[in-house]
Amino acid sequence: MKSGSGLKDRLVAQARAEGFVDCRICRPWDVPQVPARLEAFLRAGYHGQMEWMAERTHWRGDPAKLWPEARSVIMLAESYTPEGDPTGILAHPDRGAISVYARNKDYHDLVKKRLKRLARWLIAEAGGEVKVFVDTAPVPEKALGHAAGLGWQGKHTNLVSRDWGNWAFLGSVFSTLELPADDVEVDHCGSCRACLDACPTDAFPAPYQLDARRCISYLTIEHKGPVEEELRGKLGNRIYGCDDCLAACPWNKFAVAASDMRYAARDDLNAPVLAELAALDDAAFRAKFSGSPIKRIGRDRFVRNVLYAIGNSGLTTLVPVAQALTDDPDPTVADAARWAAEQLS
Structure with missing residues (x-):
């Protein structure tokens, strides 16, 4: 079902009214590079104990197979930019450093509710069928965000935007409507390697590659059992996640303030x-x-x-x-x- 640019303009306006900082569109088949990259990642063992990444790879590598009826993927970004420098807590060894995104409500619940409201609006306006996803399904959200023009995958493998930096959650609405697609974003990292140099554990074997087995976010959240002694000392006082590579990105000078106060740090989790x-x-x-x-x-x-x-x-x-x-x-x-x-x- 084809739909024109007028609907798309209203969709973008509605997305911003819901609190999303950006809204772009691509096709489910616009990420042909993903299967080979996923295979290389898994073959190198970079996924560690995250066995689920090696499952349903036919969907994780090809969004078009996840829901064959879909004709458009609406990619949304929601800002959770911290108010200050999140790495300041690292100078206080009696306190624990918790990743910015986890200092209050679970973003999965907040973003998904917004996605569902936007999806219902789209159905009421133009019909069609929809499915919404936020980080809990085999969807290559960062690659789709790049294809849709939200930003590009930086050297730290996270999505970066010239308009809002890299402090953002990603969500998607798959639709059977054929909406006008946006242009893919180009890479603007240049020679910068601030994110790579900021990593305490050298978790980047090369730019644009992440070995999760050395990533502090993986070690403190996904890794079960004892952490290797060689890495324990590098954790510092980071007790849940790590923001070092995100905080180092120069594009954050354009970061947009979070629109939802429920992302602001709880007093007891700011410096516990x-x-x-x-x-x-x-x-x-x-x-x-x-x-x-x-x-x-x-x-x-x-x-x-x-x-x-x-x-x-x-x-x-x-x-x-x-x-x-x-x-x-x-x-x-x-x-x-x-x-x-x-x-x-």
């Missing part, structure tokens, strides 16, 4: 006290992180991260905190506690 976090049992952890993306990793993995941060703090006053968990029922937590106590002793 490590000693207090280490004392959380399962019930207290669940209560504290209800409605937060942090809840997904569970108490044991989170406290493991906190103990690595305590071990990296250099603060001997935290030795009793670590020692109190050396006999924790979870063997990974107990291992992290013993390591932290040894580091501080």
